[in-house]
Amino acid sequence: MSLIYPPQSLQAHPLNASPEYKSTLKRAPSQPLILLPHTLSETTGPVFGHVGVAEGDSDLTRQHEGEPLGERIIVTGRVLDEDGRPVPHTLVEIWQANAAGRYVHVRDQHPAPLDPNFTGAGRAVTDADGRYRFVTVKPGAYPWRNHHNAWRPAHIHFSLFGASFLSRVITQMYFPGDPLFKYDPIFQSVTDEKARDRLVSRFDIDTTEPEWALGYQFDIVLRGRNATPLEEPHDH
Amino acid sequence: MTIETKAETTLGITPSQTIGPFFAYALTPRAYGGPELATEQVATDGIAGERIRVEGTVYDGDGLPVGDAMIEIWQADPQGRFHASGNAGFTGFGRAETTSEGRYFFETVRPGGLPGPGGARQAPHLTVSVFARGVLVRLATRIYFSDEAANDGDPVLALVPAGRRDTLIAQRGGDGVFRFDICLQGESETVFFEA
Numbered sequence: 057m058s059l060i061y062p063p064q065s066l067q068a069h070p071l072n073a074s075p076e077y078k079s080t081l082k083r084a085p086s087q088p089l090i091l092l093p094h095t096l097s098e099t100t101g102p103v104f105g106h107v108g109v110a111e112g113d114s115d116l117t118r119q120h121e122g123e124p125l126g127e128r129i130i131v132t133g134r135v136l137d138e139d140g141r142p143v144p145h146t147l148v149e150i151w152q153a154n155a156a157g158r159y160v161h162v163r164d165q166h167p168a169p170l171d172p173n174f175t176g177a178g179r180a181v182t183d184a185d186g187r188y189r190f191v192t193v194k195p196g197a198y199p200w201r202n203h204h205n206a207w208r209p210a211h212i213h214f215s216l217f218g219a220s221f222l223s224r225v226i227t228q229m230y231f232p233g234d235p236l237f238k239y240d241p242i243f244q245s246v247t248d249e250k251a252r253d254r255l256v257s258r259f260d261i262d263t264t265e266p267e268w269a270l271g272y273q274f275d276i277v278l279r280g281r282n283a284t285p286l287e288e289p290h291d292h
Numbered sequence: 293m294t295i296e297t298k299a300e301t302t303l304g305i306t307p308s309q310t311i312g313p314f315f316a317y318a319l320t321p322r323a324y325g326g327p328e329l330a331t332e333q334v335a336t337d338g339i340a341g342e343r344i345r346v347e348g349t350v351y352d353g354d355g356l357p358v359g360d361a362m363i364e365i366w367q368a369d370p371q372g373r374f375h376a377s378g379n380a381g382f383t384g385f386g387r388a389e390t391t392s393e394g395r396y397f398f399e400t401v402r403p404g405g406l407p408g409p410g411g412a413r414q415a416p417h418l419t420v421s422v423f424a425r426g427v428l429v430r431l432a433t434r435i436y437f438s439d440e441a442a443n444d445g446d447p448v449l450a451l452v453p454a455g456r457r458d459t460l461i462a463q464r465g466g467d468g469v470f471r472f473d474i475c476l477q478g479e480s481e482t483v484f485f486e487a
């Protein structure tokens with residue numbers, strides 16, 4: 057089965073030139089993008105399967121000797137294409153700050169404590185139904201100096217491949233009702249409200265496990281629609 | 293052959309967001325001791341073909357190095373074949389983080405030419421994605437090679453204004469290394485594609 061990638065779908069993305077997010081000012085291309093035909097270089101992509109994904113990579117609370125501090129959560133959902141069909145056996149990589157809003161990254165200087173029991177990196181491969189599931193702790197908000205009193209709403213970074221390089225996306229998942237949304241130029245760089253809502257996970261009582269962890273559902277829709285080649289009319 | 297889409301309604305795609313500055317411990321975690329999905333070593337042992345090294349620096353609009361970018365490449369093998377699976381042999385996929393000086397490299401094999409639109413042959417090239425803090429949506433570009441005669445007939449290079457084509461062509465130095473700088477913005481801005 058082959059996929060097509062209608063260019064209109066790209067309108068959901070932010071513009072790289074989003075000046076409220078200051079780091080874009082010197083990093084967004086100033087020349088117009090050149091429309092690229094979809095050749096084999098674009099319509100193919102790496103397939104990872106379970107290569108590089110170890111048992112336990114999807115449970116970020118069990119990567120160290122002790123348990124991390126913070127609010128334990130389950131983040132699960134389905135990876136779908138634009139027709140709503142599951143994208144099975146595709147790699148999902150995530151990374152996040154700890155419950156205090158601090159990243160393990162060496163260049164994170166936010167004076168909030170590191171947690172010796174939390175790295176904040178995870179990987180999973182979707183099942184036949186396109187579903188993934190992570191166990192982690194809820195990341196904290198953190199300051200980032202983009203403007204006076206700038207704080208990122210709590211988020212988890214997601215990286216996905218899908219069927220080809222045309223479906224490759226890196227994004228961020230947010231939590232419902234965050235009061236920081238309206239002040240965050242990265243979240244607001246997605247100008248269409250409906251598209252922006254697709255970045256926000258949904259609290260789900262049925263995903264929530266009693267006496268253990270809150271559950272959030274986050275479905276991810278990748279580019280790609282079903283291309284149905286119609287047979288040439290029979291001329292005999 | 294006609295192409296039509298079946299579904300009446302479609303779901304909107306999940307919008308892109310920046311990779312941010314702190315991805316390394318998850319996506320390029322060598323310095324953190326984490327398992328690497330892919331590295332700058334694309335040519336694995338036993339893969340036939342001409343070994344090449346491509347290196348360069350990523351610059352911003354002020355000409356300053358971008359020390360927190362991730363570059364991914366994707367390519368055909370020397371016979372022009374893409375591998376459907378990374379489970380064995382040549383994956384054709386590489387991933388590198390820029391150094392604090394904005395530098396990156398890949399060691400791989402020279403890809404073969406490929407079929408292109410309208411029956412035209414595409415010259416050998418690497419497909420490149422650039423992610424960085426301050427980049428909200430993946431920047432797509434290509435690396436062609438200065439010593440390939442097929443560049444002249446390449447249907448994608450032909451879409452690029454002649455004056456900017458050079459930004460897509462890695463120049464081979466006397467040491468045999470292909471040099472390809474990526475300028476996100478400014479006078480020598482690299483050509484980026486809407487794909």
Ligand SMILES: [Fe+2]
Pocket residue numbers: 208211213312
């Ligand atoms: Fe972040």
